Amino acid sequence: MLGCAISETNKSGIKKAIHNYSQKLEIMKKLSIYSFAFFLLAVLFFTACENTFEGPDDPVVEGTIIPEQLSIDIPEALSQDATILKGAPVVDTLKGREIYGHLRFFIHMGDHGGRMVKHIIYALRRYNIDQVKTVTYESEDDGRIKNLVVVEGPEFDGRIWEYGLTITDAESEGNPDGGKAMQIFWNSHPKEGVTMIKPYNLDRTNEGRMAEAMFRIDYSGAGEMGYDHHMIVSIADLPSVDPLLAPFSMDGMKMFVGKKGDYVDVYGNSSHPNAKFLTEKVGYNWAFVASGSETEDAAVAEVGLPLSTLDAEGRSVLLEEYSIHNVLYNEVKTIWPYASEEILEAWLTNTEAPGFFDKGGFIQGGEAPAPEFLPLVDRILGLAPYNPKSIANLEINFN
Template structure:
């Protein structure tokens, strides 16, 4: 899986921020109560978000290869973890910025200890992003790149403080040209709100232009992802899509979308998920089309019958192991598909019926842009 190293990126940003805050040559704003939001992300239950799941998947499937529902659900937990990691990183960056005790508008220019380049940070009171009015904004740029098409922007955050609501956009390449030299145009956006309708809070993670791995090494690397996470009491609901333009299963058909819905306990050990595998160019937001007609089991069955006509049913059944919906997860990861392992899972399985992924065609074509 080719992906941005979120942990490394977090470390370099926090180090950069603290290095700046300790530099006596820089005029920092007065030490007053910070106007930054206290929180800006939601944790997904660990069973549903596993950054170590199913790494190193291989291409070139044949009748002799073992591919079943286990791998699809394990990969799903990896893709959800990538989305959650973006939210975690954004909140941690804001935590680092809190060292400035930002209480008013100001400008800061400094040399980054990480890539040795000059960075500019501007805090403004009052800002508009995509037609929405916000109380505050922060923009960090790579000074030498401000004449580029992207304005050299590394990070922008727009937020309201009283009832927390905001949007954050990050481009790793403009944060550190050394460690993230291969990040290219990768960019992500976190929308967070505690004015959230049916939920106490929700966030939407959108990731665009992730660099793809060589399909001979990993055909399942992500180019784009969009994921909703809602928190109601101790219940977490998740739905979304990740697009994999090089993905293949049993035939030469290429370009699939992991369309998923999931639910579990906040900081708990129970999770339930349902996944569909529609084509990445499918233009539909109908739950039945995405998760029933293009269910994991239906797509695998069609692919196997096309690739291996006349394959004995017992061999087909081996490939279809754990392809029934939904999939069940605990602290050890994926357990099984289809039948519930314990009544404790049932309330979360029932919640899935009210959740619907996004339109796959929209996910394949999505764009994230700075203000």
């Protein structure tokens, strides 16, 4: 590996880039610590903060080795802030409208994983990480020394990559995780890469909350799987939360995002170990498939609610057998076996699949509200979530 000096201007730029990333990450931490109501407020704050971090499209930097893109944006109809759902009730958590509303929030979290990578890439390109090098700097977040190393030809996940970038917390390099805070592996032709982040080693000022949390974003622009480009967002080992404070807190998720022309398809699962409805059953996945069109301001989603311990695959099980309607119907009938049809109808409002959305939020479940939604309904029929048990046991490890 070749080491070389770096100007004070560029060193300051790198520190600022990591500091800006950590500021955004702090909002992500809040999402896992407070009750669901606070989750939504945190997302609102996150969205407001994000506007101050946006730069121009892609900086023109001659000779940089940093790729232009390692993530995909998701249409607002699927991932917009869940606090502004149209007419969402605030009390009855079993309404289909709220189940779908929660989904948009969880997709919103995964979407921000990709957006953070986008901002990191933007900052690195702007500050001319243009060759194999080693940089040492003091973090503006926790005041600790960090090492940044760019290498050529690293091996990861059984393949050789064109370049790799690693940031470590210098004092922690003797720990089992090597003190690693972030790793990026990428190729230029085709554009593809893997980004992994461990917040604890980026910023120790909040060490008690995110000590084990890991994020990973896999991106490919090689045109595989029938998409122009795609990414997979994985989040694991988010901190545990008091079930009384945050019954729907998330400890991990895995989400595929594929873009084909104007369409963006999304499928995956989020794991919620404290989630429960009416019975004593606890620990559910939000298993979902969705498709959206930015130009049409339209999105369609189908959601299943399997237990997180379920070891099964396929949409017939995860989305049909464990559909919102079936799961909530069984919950109500278990508690109130003689409930009238009027009560059941009230509980199961808008639980029909699929659910329809625009930028304003959830519209209705069941029948398409307009013709522009019909192509999206066809697209989700070919999608299926992941195995719920695999998401509950998800692990992310550095190289």
